[in-house]
Amino acid sequence: MAETNLQILLRRRPQGAPVPEDFEIVETPVPEPQPGEVLVRAQYLSLDPYMRGRMSDAKSYSAPVALGAVMAGQTAGTVIASKAPGFAPGDTVLGGSGWQRFSCVQPGSLFKIAPDDAPLSASLGVLGMPGLTAWVGLEDIGRPKSGETMVVSAASGAVGQVVGQIGRIRGCKVIGIAGGEAKCRFVTEVLGFDACIDHRGDVAAELDRLCPEGIDVYWENVGGAVQRAVFPRLRDFARMVMCGMIAEYNDTTPAPGPNLMSAVRKRLRIQGFIVSDTGWPRYPQFRQEMLGWMQAGRMTWREDVVEGLRNAPTAFIGLLKGENFGKLVVKID
């Protein structure tokens, strides 16, 4: 039986929250690799909040996905055929192949990984872009020091779970913020954070109780009401690592933010970053440190695995509503 490719295209730009009709699922022939290319069969696709930005044509740090083009995304898979030096059928690779089963890619955009280091899907999460995001943001901006207090929003998510565990390894008191009792229990009991606040409750009061001396490092994944509760509780010299504001991604009009006078008064550092700016050249160093933590039992993670590429649009729509529990990946086939 001849295999076919399955692709998910961006049909139109969402207005507010994406809906299934913004996507189009098509079957196409499996492409032939040209000289210098590698044919990859993806086994896992990573779904991440940043993809909402790529669906929009608002000015941003990377070009939008064109209408009618395959949605962009990281995959983990296997080389099927290679017309490029250094890659052979059977190699396990990470790359940005997008929301599709087969793709022909330039080898410069692929990382060859040892398949036995960790489960393959982990290379899209704790060992992949989200883990690297956590590591880079803390290295460059958060700079947690032993004895400090760290607050992590979206604490059970792909990035948040790694951020908080690194915070614990660095000797911080780490408070997570997550949606619902089950996620909060996971954050404390499995990830080992010191405490976790349900964002559906009174976040400000809980922060006052858990961080009576204030917050030294705030990892911002969500924005909105959580940001409004955290910001006034930052301590002198606090760092606010601006990784994302998922609660506002579907907003068509941005809400006002905090008055910045406290940035002077408290000498705050509020800084955004995008992992792709400086992260990938440091991937080998990151992967080595992360594998060390995993093998030492100091780093755990949770995945939310969706079966079947056809379910990617619905899963992504749910991700923006916080319906996933752990790093969201799609198992292809």
Add this chain to the structure above:
Amino acid sequence: MAETNLQILLRRRPQGAPVPEDFEIVETPVPEPQPGEVLVRAQYLSLDPYMRGRMSDAKSYSAPVALGAVMAGQTAGTVIASKAPGFAPGDTVLGGSGWQRFSCVQPGSLFKIAPDDAPLSASLGVLGMPGLTAWVGLEDIGRPKSGETMVVSAASGAVGQVVGQIGRIRGCKVIGIAGGEAKCRFVTEVLGFDACIDHRGDVAAELDRLCPEGIDVYWENVGGAVQRAVFPRLRDFARMVMCGMIAEYNDTTPAPGPNLMSAVRKRLRIQGFIVSDTGWPRYPQFRQEMLGWMQAGRMTWREDVVEGLRNAPTAFIGLLKGENFGKLVVKID
């Protein structure tokens, strides 16, 4: 004729804008230095926006001036008598003697300066705390690079005039923002900024015209409407040096600030600092570099000299309204 001391005390904490009745002017005996102390006669008192914060008992980076105490402030003056090693009558010194003619101080809080390097009052401005503030904020946060675009608010003020001139020395295109035509003309014609925008006009439109590719470094002295015009025009990787927000110092309720999603998208760095945190140990290095620029004709400055310590409260009230033109100092006697 026996001399007397003249002191200006904080009588009560201002509600909103300070008024003359918030201060009290008293004559007292000249104090006697105790062993280990130095008696200083101040010739110039620096008036600076940060003093508004010291009048308030809101939580801030330094303790408020106590009610009934002498207002805090930097002075330049002469040693009259010394019971401390290393200081002798006639020495020229900088120190934080406050709003008074005579004071007995610990030598640890005094800098002895060579009186002939520059006019004495310059050591309260371009060579003093405001100049050091400009230098430290650009070294640590702004990091201007040749070819970048810098915008400086309160450009004709004590800090702003130094910031912009350093920006020019570093090879930036420098746009000032100041209040009124006379100040704007001074900023371009005397200080040598590339352009200056009157904040009473359409700041946003002028920024679009003068910085069509956006802003790499924004030196924030004022907040308010100027901040609202600048913030959306920051470029990717812009640095926003949070030095002050004088337009909001008298506000009793802080206005909302910018939505911070662009901090992620553009990888902004928004960071506050207070010169006293790390500045003074670097004062000799700063003073040497600044004197070099002054002697090379690359650094100029303007002072607004008020005669007589009794006029300090009125001058300070005017400073918060932007009524001064250049670095505001009081000539004592």
